[in-house]
Amino acid sequence: xxxxxxxxxxxxxxxxxxxxLIAGVLISDRVLAQSASDSRYKPQHNAKGExxxxxxxxxxxxxxxxxxxxxxxxxxxxxxxxEHHIVHIDPESWAxxxxxxxxxxGTIIAKELTRVRAPDGANKDGSTTExxxxxxxxxxxxxxxxxxxxxxLYPNEPGNWAYYTFGHHAxxxxxxxxxQPVEACAACHTASAAEDMVFSQFYPALREAKPK
Ligand code: HEC
Numbered sequence: 001x002x003x004x005x006x007x008x009x010x011x012x013x014x015x016x017x018x019x020x021l022i023a024g025v026l027i028s029d030r031v032l033a034q035s036a037s038d039s040r041y042k043p044q045h046n047a048k049g050e051x052x053x054x055x056x057x058x059x060x061x062x063x064x065x066x067x068x069x070x071x072x073x074x075x076x077x078x079x080x081x082x083e084h085h086i087v088h089i090d091p092e093s094w095a096x097x098x099x100x101x102x103x104x105x106g107t108i109i110a111k112e113l114t115r116v117r118a119p120d121g122a123n124k125d126g127s128t129t130e131x132x133x134x135x136x137x138x139x140x141x142x143x144x145x146x147x148x149x150x151x152x153l154y155p156n157e158p159g160n161w162a163y164y165t166f167g168h169h170a171x172x173x174x175x176x177x178x179x180q181p182v183e184a185c186a187a188c189h190t191a192s193a194a195e196d197m198v199f200s201q202f203y204p205a206l207r208e209a210k211p212k
Pocket of ligand 1: 147
């Protein structure tokens with residue numbers, strides 16, 4: 001009898017355990033999916049229509065598309081965008097771009113700036129000499145801008161892209177940003193950017209990812 005009941009119990013226990021495991025996997029999948037969709041950044045505006053600074057530097061977690069450097073020292077001490085530029089795209093729009101090669105409704109591209117590192121003894125051209133060589137290394141964060149493409153939100157903007165700047169200064173960045181007039185931002189993007197007002201010519205990740 002003992003032997004028999006043990007034999008009956010074993011598969012029952014195994015089944016229960018398998019059930020628990022499957023349930024566990026389903027639950028943890030759901031929890032993961034849930035938290036992923038919850039943590040997805042959605043642009044928020046205040047009553048005046050200004051964009052709120054995204055919380056927790058969320059853009060720094062987004063795919064990186066490219067970077068460049070325009071040091072003050074090579075721009076008469078006043079680079080228009082000082083000095084390293086780091087560009088990220090939101091993850092959903094990145095996935096969409098890789099499939100379609102277009103910037104979808106709701107695309108957000110963030111550009112953050114850092115100063116070049118210039119501790120005492122910087123070279124004349126603003127470069128520094130570090131263990132890996134002489135060049136322009138990253139100093140502290142110094143500015144943040146965002147552009148959002150949305151027909152729904154910005155039906156009258158060129159290409160439906162709206163441009164916001166949270167300041168060209170050290171952190172903390174401004175808590176809110178006004179939509180910039182076309183002449184301030186969009187005009188230059190329209191005139192010189194390679195692809196739908198985005199400067200893909202400077203972003204290797206976008207050029208590589210675009211379906212041929
Ligand atoms: C004189 C031309 C010019 C003006 C004016 C300009 N930009 Fe740009 N912008 C660029 C260039 C060039 C890039 C490519 C990356 C870089 O150089 O930083 C760029 C890139 C960007 C990006 C990354 C996405 C993209 O389209 O490539 C954002 C976001 C951005 N600019 C925001 C702004 C905002 C906000 C303003 C207005 C306050 C502005 N820009 C004004 C030339 C300009």
